[in-house]
Amino acid sequence: MPLLRRLLSSVGVLLFASFLSFILIKLAPGDLAQSIAQLRTGAVGSPKLLAQIRLEYGLNDPFIVQYGRWLIDALQGNLGRSIQTNIPIAQDVSARAGMTFALAGGALLFGAVTGIGLALAGALRPGGTLDRILRYVGLFAVSIPGFALALILILLFALKLRWLPVTGTGTLSGWILPWIALGLASAGTIARVLRSSLADAMNQTFVTTALSRGYTMRQVVFREAFPSVLTGLFAVLGVQFGQLFISTVVIEAIFGITGLGQYFFHAAQFRDLPVVQSSLFLFALVFVGQSLIVDFLQRLVDPRVRRGSSTA
Amino acid sequence: MLKIRLSHVIAAAVGAAILLTTTACSAQSTQSTSKTLTLAVGHPLGELNPRVMAGDFPGLDLIFEPLIRYGRDGTLEPALAAKWKVATDGLSATFDLRKNVVFTDGTPFDGAAAKWNFDQWVGKADYSSIGASQFITGVNVTGPLQVTLTLSKPYSGLLQELSLVRPVRFSSPASVDSAGKFTGPIGTGPYSITRNDNQGATFVPNKKYWGGTPKYDSLVWRIIDDSGSRSLALRAGEVDLIGGDWLSPISPVEASQLAKASGVKVVTEPGLNTLLLGFNATTGPASESQVRSAIASAIDTKVVAKVYFRGYAKPATALYPPAIANSPTDTFATFDLAKAKSALQAAGWVGDKSGRTKAGAKLSMNLLVSDAVLPGSRLLSQQIQASLQELGIAVQIQTVDSTTYFDRVSRGAYDLTFYQTYGAPYDPLSTLTFLFDSAGDPSEGRIYASDAIDAGIAAARVAITPAETSAAYSSIYAAMKKDTAFVPLVWPSRIWATGAKLPNFSLAPTEYGLPLSTLVGK
Numbered sequence: 001m002p003l004l005r006r007l008l009s010s011v012g013v014l015l016f017a018s019f020l021s022f023i024l025i026k027l028a029p030g031d032l033a034q035s036i037a038q039l040r041t042g043a044v045g046s047p048k049l050l051a052q053i054r055l056e057y058g059l060n061d062p063f064i065v066q067y068g069r070w071l072i073d074a075l076q077g078n079l080g081r082s083i084q085t086n087i088p089i090a091q092d093v094s095a096r097a098g099m100t101f102a103l104a105g106g107a108l109l110f111g112a113v114t115g116i117g118l119a120l121a122g123a124l125r126p127g128g129t130l131d132r133i134l135r136y137v138g139l140f141a142v143s144i145p146g147f148a149l150a151l152i153l154i155l156l157f158a159l160k161l162r163w164l165p166v167t168g169t170g171t172l173s174g175w176i177l178p179w180i181a182l183g184l185a186s187a188g189t190i191a192r193v194l195r196s197s198l199a200d201a202m203n204q205t206f207v208t209t210a211l212s213r214g215y216t217m218r219q220v221v222f223r224e225a226f227p228s229v230l231t232g233l234f235a236v237l238g239v240q241f242g243q244l245f246i247s248t249v250v251i252e253a254i255f256g257i258t259g260l261g262q263y264f265f266h267a268a269q270f271r272d273l274p275v276v277q278s279s280l281f282l283f284a285l286v287f288v289g290q291s292l293i294v295d296f297l298q299r300l301v302d303p304r305v306r307r308g309s310s311t312a
Numbered sequence: 313m314l315k316i317r318l319s320h321v322i323a324a325a326v327g328a329a330i331l332l333t334t335t336a337c338s339a340q341s342t343q344s345t346s347k348t349l350t351l352a353v354g355h356p357l358g359e360l361n362p363r364v365m366a367g368d369f370p371g372l373d374l375i376f377e378p379l380i381r382y383g384r385d386g387t388l389e390p391a392l393a394a395k396w397k398v399a400t401d402g403l404s405a406t407f408d409l410r411k412n413v414v415f416t417d418g419t420p421f422d423g424a425a426a427k428w429n430f431d432q433w434v435g436k437a438d439y440s441s442i443g444a445s446q447f448i449t450g451v452n453v454t455g456p457l458q459v460t461l462t463l464s465k466p467y468s469g470l471l472q473e474l475s476l477v478r479p480v481r482f483s484s485p486a487s488v489d490s491a492g493k494f495t496g497p498i499g500t501g502p503y504s505i506t507r508n509d510n511q512g513a514t515f516v517p518n519k520k521y522w523g524g525t526p527k528y529d530s531l532v533w534r535i536i537d538d539s540g541s542r543s544l545a546l547r548a549g550e551v552d553l554i555g556g557d558w559l560s561p562i563s564p565v566e567a568s569q570l571a572k573a574s575g576v577k578v579v580t581e582p583g584l585n586t587l588l589l590g591f592n593a594t595t596g597p598a599s600e601s602q603v604r605s606a607i608a609s610a611i612d613t614k615v616v617a618k619v620y621f622r623g624y625a626k627p628a629t630a631l632y633p634p635a636i637a638n639s640p641t642d643t644f645a646t647f648d649l650a651k652a653k654s655a656l657q658a659a660g661w662v663g664d665k666s667g668r669t670k671a672g673a674k675l676s677m678n679l680l681v682s683d684a685v686l687p688g689s690r691l692l693s694q695q696i697q698a699s700l701q702e703l704g705i706a707v708q709i710q711t712v713d714s715t716t717y718f719d720r721v722s723r724g725a726y727d728l729t730f731y732q733t734y735g736a737p738y739d740p741l742s743t744l745t746f747l748f749d750s751a752g753d754p755s756e757g758r759i760y761a762s763d764a765i766d767a768g769i770a771a772a773r774v775a776i777t778p779a780e781t782s783a784a785y786s787s788i789y790a791a792m793k794k795d796t797a798f799v800p801l802v803w804p805s806r807i808w809a810t811g812a813k814l815p816n817f818s819l820a821p822t823e824y825g826l827p828l829s830t831l832v833g834k
Contacts, residue, residue, distance in 0.1 A: 028715075031719070034718070034719070035715055037755075038755065046437065046440055046753060049437050049438065049440070052437065084358065085358035085359060085366055086358065086359045086364050087358065087359060095510050096510050154541075158544070158548050159544065159547060159548055162548070165548065166541060166545045166548045166550055167536050167544075167545045167550060168534070168550060252537065253537045253538040253541070254541050256352075256534065256535065256537065256542075256545065258356070258510045258511055258535050258537075262537045266355070266537075269684055269713075269714070270684070270714060271713070271714065271715045
């Protein structure tokens with residue numbers, strides 16, 4: 001029942017997000033018909049052509065009718081056509097979504113493996129040299145902007161050493177630099193949050209009890225402390241995925257990855273409003289989706305969440 | 313129990329890694345061979361239908377050919393028309409079509425196919441920006457390989473407009489279905505397209521091409537959005553060619569960096585466009601001709617070319633660069649700060665560097681800028697601001713997006729703004745028609761309008777003989793100079809860059825296509 005309620009509320013959030021984005025698009029300055037005319041004919045929007053475009057796109061209808069028509073079409077998978085390219089948006093989105101999910105997913109995997117590894121390595125010897133070094137590494141990873149890291153990686157590994165390509169996702173080697181450039185900040189965040197949670201967990205009585213019963217530090221960290229912070233870790237991973245998904249815009253541009261980020265960015269730049277509208281809806285969908293998955297995973301690993309308790 | 317759960321987590325992570333790797337590897341490989349040329353393009357090619365004003369210009373140019381091709385310095389060369397003749401009264405033009413030309417689907421290119429193509433755009437509202445669309449009143453097949461156009465009035469831009477890429481190029485009548493819906497790009501050009509997706513495109517040779525043998529087994533277009541990354545990909549040898557206004561623009565800063573890189577050659581040619589500073593000559597301070605004249609004398613265009621364009625531009629002295637047909641021979645004002653100051657003083661704007669006033673009003677102007685419309689113009693606006701500050705004119709830079717820019721220029725809601733001429737193959741007539749003619753559509757702004765300029769444009773449009781044409785354009789340029797209608801700033805260079813595979817690359821006549829000499833052998 002709680003899961004059903006959660007699903008229903010997600011649908012409500014999506015509807016609200018789509019409605020809000022529709023309003024924002026309508027409030028944007030400039031005449032949509034004029035934008036379409038300029039993109040379609042290269043320049044001129046004669047009154048006759050503008051009237052024809054308004055009729056074609058139903059721009060004379062009341063706002064709520066326009067929104068309803070868009071929503072019904074969107075639910076049927078028809079997101080309209082890009083003004084710039086005249087290609088159906090759903091076709092572009094489905095062709096590009098794989099690239100963006102592969103980029104954000106790979107970066108999250110890299111960030112999670114690296115971040116969890118760093119946090120666990122630090123937790124095994126709290127306050128030790130390795131722990132201190134790892135804290136600085138984590139701080140560096142969080143601090144360096146993705147685009148700067150991307151350029152440093154390209155200059156070093158693609159132009160200087162020639163180990164990896166600058167662009168191109170046709171081979172696995174083409175993905176390595178984008179995953180690192182996008183995922184390193186996540187690795188730092190995950191490492192810092194997890195290290196701090198593990199430090200708290202290590203002060204709990206069940207850890208002291210385990211140590212007094214003769215368990216080794218490694219056994220305590222892996223069997224007692226780490227499982228107790230999994231719920232929080234899933235929440236962090238969920239938030240990170242959302243952030244990574246948004247951050248793909250820059251990384252896609254630098255590495256020549258033709259994903260959703262660049263598609264939406266160009267649409268916003270050139271007022272391709274049908275694409276902008278669809279993109280806002282899709283971003284909302286991704287955030288709602290990741291939030292649902294995190295909820296589901298938390299319920300799976302933590303009986304307290306299943307029972308509806310708020311105790312972490 | 314706990315061990316099992318942890319192992320589930322690890323298994324899920326490994327599974328995800330394998331899934332992602334598979335996704336990554338399943339994308340199409342674009343390995344180069346010796347007969348493959350790889351180009352970087354900044355955007356998807358879009359629908360390659362010559363009648364839709366959205367498809368990529370160089371891509372369309374490879375597939376679809378015109379009757380007449382725009383050559384160097386504006387010479388018009390035979391393409392699908394072997395020869396043509398315009399009637400002495402200018403009211404008809406007859407085109408003898410080239411023999412033995414077929415579309416890639418096997419359909420012959422003949423009078424009927426040519427007429428079908430004209431009928432797709434002549435007189436249609438969507439193509440009202442093409443003058444020929446309004447002037448042509450009849451398209452008649454006057455022989456198996458001959459087509460004759462009749463016109464309502466003589467139109468001097470006719471032949472040049474027939475060299476454009478959109479919408480006048482010729483596609484197979486079989487490229488639309490029975491309902492008139494476009495089914496795919498089928499042309500007569502040297503290459504045809506086999507893949508066009510969001511990763512890029514692949515072109516293969518047209519074995520039936522009439523004009524020679526295409527040199528490459530495949531032309532691979534790779535989409536790389538960021539211009540800096542395109543430069544890096546060229547330096548790493550991942551692509552062979554970048555550049556051009558419509559393929560993958562290179563900024564002057566990037567060009568100066570590429571010029572120092574090994575294995576890369578930067579190829580430039582004098583530009584075909586003019587970047588100019590436009591005034592609002594209707595209201596505000598710039599409605600005074602002496603203020604316009606002072607501003608024109610206060611901007612050192614040599615500095616603009618050297619500093620902001622890193623030498624990849626020439627100081628402009630008139631509306632069009634010399635490579636444009638019927639371009640001006642007379643030049644506008646040159647940099648002279650003392651003259652600029654005295655012009656303002658004479659106009660009653662008294663004061664100095666710290667500010668000027670007239671009847672209590674401060675001499676202040678806004679400068680409307682959009683980097684989306686003119687990349688790099690925001691930075692350039694600071695140079696203009698500093699130059700006018702020297703004169704005592706306070707300039708507020710207003711940076712806006714493209715829609716707001718067009719909205720404001722169409723209403724004349726600015727004091728100063730940047731404009732760019734259309735360049736070849738559109739000029740000299742198109743910039744005058746859309747940005748100067750007071751009867752034209754104002755959606756892209758009006759640089760300057762006057763009765764003398766209107767009369768000159770009307771005369772240029774219907775001019776038949778070279779002498780009439782030359783006289784009409786001269787009258788326009790003289791009126792512009794007399795009124796200081798704008799400030800010509802620079803002629804930005806055409807910038808391309810090649811890798812080791814293209815040692816002897818030379819540019820196409822315009823930025824709208826790729827050089828045939830590079831792609832097709834005789």
